[in-house]
Amino acid sequence: MPETRLFHDVVRSRRSARSFLPDPVSDALLRAVLDDARYAPSNSNVQPWVVHIASGATRDKLSQAMLAAAAEERFTPDFPFNYDDLYGVYRQRQQAQGAAYFQAAGIARDAAEQRRFAIMRNLEFFGAPSVALLFMAPVYETVRVAGDVGMYGQTFLLSLAAHGLAGVPQTLLSLFAGTAREVLGVDPALKMLFGISFGYREPGNPVNTFALDKAPISETVTFHR
Known part of the structure; x- marks a missing residue:
């Protein structure tokens, strides 16, 4: 079953890139x-x-506006976002991801300024030539819309990988939803969920290849028979 094997390879090889080449993605490939x-x-x-x-x-222009908003602490999220709400194994996973990223980037735990600079790279889209911002139409209950947009985002990410491109989903961008609407002229009724920076990953950069553990099926799935 080659189709099954192809999906198996794509979904397991996809990695969130955090350093991109400046080369633009052609219109044909993006479409x-x-x-x-x-x-x-x-x-x-x-x-x-x-x-x-x-x-x-x-x-x-969008990157510069978001960086300016961050410097002035002008946060305009459409939905609450706070890592302090995490607990237990969810907090552990988040901390493990952060530690792995900073280690791959060669940033020490006590290097506060370097860590701040690394976080601000989100607002530079990690050097990616393009960013997709995913907004939610106000058509029915918000959580269901968010689920639908999340499925779109995953399909977009897997298609990027299948076409030899890379992407990184960024919830941090949603802290500047109002800024994004202003720069891009987006209808205020549309609420921003997250963004995906994408392009060609920079080869050889360890921030693009560090491994993350994924929870085994036994931790996340309960079978009822």
Whole structure:
């Protein structure tokens, strides 16, 4: 079953990239990825995702606006986001991911300024030539819309990987939803869930290849028979 094997390889080899080459993604390749992503499932086939993609000069303008907002602590999230709400194994997983990333980046635990700079790289889209911002249409209850948009985002990420590209989902970008709407002229009724920076990963950079443990099935699935 080659189709099954192909998916097996793509889903296991996909990694979130945090350092990209500046090379732009061609329109034809981007449209191929988007053509895959539009087949994501959604409740009653409502397809409540609205995607804004910034590249070139607009991408630079958006990055500069987000960096300025961060410097002034002008946060405009549409939904609460706080790592302090994590607990137990969820907190442990988050801390393990952070430790692995900073280790791969060669940043010591007590290097506060370097860590702050690394976090701000989110707002530079890690050097990616393009960023996709995923907004939610106000069509029904918010959590269900978020689930649908999440499925779109995963399909988009897997299609990037299948086409030889890389992406990284970034919830941090959603802290600047108001800034994004202002720069891109997005309808205020659309609420931003997260963004995905994408392009060609920089080869050889350890921040693009560090391994993360995934919980075994026994920890996350209960069978009822």
